[in-house]
Amino acid sequence: MGHVASIRLYVSILLVLLVGTALTVAASEIHLGRAGNITLALLIASAKASCVAAFFMHLKWDRGWIWLFVLYPLVLFSILVIALWPDISYRLGDAARALAAAH
């Protein structure tokens, strides 16, 4: 029947997630530049998602095959996003040239 966690643990995770949401909103009010704000927002979101996965989804107590099905899609996701880079830089170059031509 799996690991039985205490209600107190779930309450603390709930509080962490609520504080995380407040932090997400607060972080967007600080101006760190485009890249800085995106990085900070994704870091907070990843921390929150990890809390949900580890405790609410019981991954902390799961072993074996389940981890394969957790990690494999994450690896595929990373590969796909990294593979976008040439496309993005090519289109950015086009956009910059179009902007220069307009002026």
Added chain:
Amino acid sequence: MTTATAHALSEHEQKVDRAKLGMWMFLGSEVMFFTGFLAAYIALRMSDPAWPSGHGRLNWPLAAANTVVLIVSSFTMALGVNAAQRNLTQRLRLCLGATALLGLVFLVVKAIEYNDKFHHGHYPSTDLFYGTYFLLTGFHGLHVLGGVIALTITAGMANRFSSKWFAPVENVGLYWHFVDIVWIFLFPTLYLL
């Protein structure tokens, strides 16, 4: 405990594990489903230096409230699985019902938000910003709707579960937490950045 019962127990536990493994495989395919849309969003957004910030265009306080609703619903879901593990049928039904209700609140808030956008003439066809906004929040909303239906069915079956067998509760829970995780990423990306 005799060897025979020990064997039967482990076989039963294996069956539960297989159901759970199946759900994790499905969630893996769900990650890839959203990856396709997210990749399109990332490529379109990052290659456009003039992409507008969602902060000024979307109702972020409403979305922040919805984030809290979904997080609390994940909490009630976790309590539900915990109640099943402890053989507390009444509490299990209550937790599943509360989770479904919070999911419904999320959808109502989403409907208010969409209605407001339509009222101001913002449709998926307006521009790429609204196109990707409706695509990502729309498919996420459909996932919430599916979860609400599954949670309602599971709540109705609550008296059939015990600490010995509650695989459907565990699996609807895993699905629900996944939908919560997707929103945890969508909220800052679409509404705040």
